[in-house]
Amino acid sequence: MDEVEVLAPNFKRRLSGVTSTIVQLAPLQRRIGVKIATLGPGLPEHLPHVSWRDLVKAWRPPPGKTARVWHARRNNEMIVGIVLRDILRMPLKLLFTSAAQRHHKPFTRWLIRRMDRVVATSERSGSFLQAPHTTILHGVDTDMFHPPQTAEDTIAASGLAGKYLIGCFGRIRHQKGTDLFVASMIDLLPRFPDWTAVISGRATAEHQAFADRLKDDVRSAGLQDRIVFLGEVPDIKVWHRRLTLYVAPSRNEGFGLTPFEAMASKTAVVTSDAGAYSEMAVPGISGNIVAAGDGPALTKAIEPYLADPAKAIDDAEKSLAHVRANFGLEREASALKAVYEEMLEGG
Template identity: 65%
Template sequence: MPDIRDVEIIAPNFKRRLSGVTSTIVQLIPCQIRLGIKIATLGPGLPEDLPKLKWRQLLGLWRPPASRRRRVWHARRNNEMAVGILLRHLTRMPLKLLFTSAAQRRHTAYTKWLIRRMDAVIATSDRSGSFLEVPHTVIQHGVDLALFHPPDTAEDGIAATGLPGRHLIGCFGRVRHHPPDTAEDGIAATGLPGRHLIGCFGRVRHQKGTDLFVRAMIELLPQHPEWTAVVSGRVTAEHVAFADKLKADVAAAGLSNRILFLGEVPDIKVWYRRLTLYVAPSRNEGFGLTPLEAMASRTAVVASDAGAYAELIVTGETGSVVAAGDGEALTRAIAPYIADPALAIAHGESALRHVRANFALEKEASAIGAVYNSLLGDNRS
């Protein structure tokens, strides 16, 4: 438990279930600490190795930190903004309020009211910033280049999956519906005919566009017998019928041994390194980190223009972007990579250079740190 006197930045997390916001906090805070930012979290659903305040320590916020006149309360959700406003205005705690917005939609009147009471606002993309009606700074998310990196061991190759071949295409996230014991067991047991893998890894649901990927595979695979498609992730109870319909469509096309539903993979990072192409067919997203994680693994990306995807991918150099929900366009964008894996490999090399130059996690942390410093003001004399 950190000493509240040493904490200058508080990053609340008021949601117990894992979400994109929670994932951002988990990845970003260790990097911020390495850069010397005195930050701690508050709330449930976070790893124990993060510096985490107890609720009772909020009483210590009446006294500023040892070296500053005030602290920063960095909110990412409405309820976190509301608590920050209460702490500052009701209890008169010396706080500056910061909000990061990833929303790709018009804000409600209540959210606008909360945002207007912030001292500073960060948008995670130009698109999310376009929905804000207050001055803001655009700081795009970054990716941890130590965790997401190109293949460097035998485990990172396709041979480690138990399948023949060398080329993978993927679309990542979470799906579970009657999976085998492990994803690797499911692969090894199939006796697949193909030499290359195409994958879509993400929660199986309409929002994530899993049906668009499966439809593209049903159309393309008969012309490319050397390829096999893989879908991996989680199916929640309300989406079981959706997943069952996809499996029925695959069976009706006679492709059940070439389009496989694997369940959740144990380590998503190694799967990025096994891929040659990653597919992100979402109909809508907040920001969407998976294309960055794929590109950091030297993998080209075909994605929809949901979330910030279009701002992450350089079309014709690191992959391709199509209109969200347009299944025909998605199929057309995937087709050249299936026909010519060397194209995907070349775009993967460009993608790695692009991410390293523009989307390192340290770059995001440094930019946010500059906002913190502007809010904290001068050190206490």
């Protein structure tokens, strides 16, 4: 704790997009000189980590500094930061990263006003903040997500039928537009026998009936061998590499990293304009973008790729170059490092 200058709390045990961001960023931040440590449950053991007991030492700032940065990404993490700073008088400066694509509730606005600095993960999320902020888009680890390299990265290794895979990954629920993807596949796949669709992700109890209806629709269409529900898979990275086309049909999204992960895996993408999708994908370069919730438009945007797989392969090459040039994880880590340094400037 003596040397830690940035604390990154994670107060959610289940894996989420926020947790994934911390897991990917923290080791890289350490490598580029950020003295950061994580705090909280549900994080891999290899991350730099401090315990709640270690916080006793946080009343003494690190050498040469007058405070530490508390980097919150959730409301409960902001609350704890405020308590530590304002009630327990711990020398902290509070930073909040917001990915929300909606107007904040009054209590959240109250919390945000008490932050020393605020970061938005996209221009759209920034537009909902009633506070000065810096925009830093998320990046993707291009070493972790990379183009196919071995036979394991092919459709043949999946054991599924067809020559090409089209995929939709993430939690199965209405918000994520899984039903829009399934409807498009039911419409298109009978006309394009070389393609098979895969859906990976978990349906929580409250969304299980939604997922069951989608599976019933697939069975009714007689396409259960060509629209395959994988459930949660141990390694989603290999499935990104097996795809020829990735679809992100969300109706609403905080940020949404999966199109980045697909592009870094050399896969073309079709996305809605939810979240930051419209800020990461470029029509004609990385794929097509449609209005969120517009099922017919989604089907229309997917069809040219199924009709001409060479187009998908060509756009995949462009996607890879685009994401490597503009959205590497190193860029996000470096931008956050600059914010931390500004907050800690002056000792």
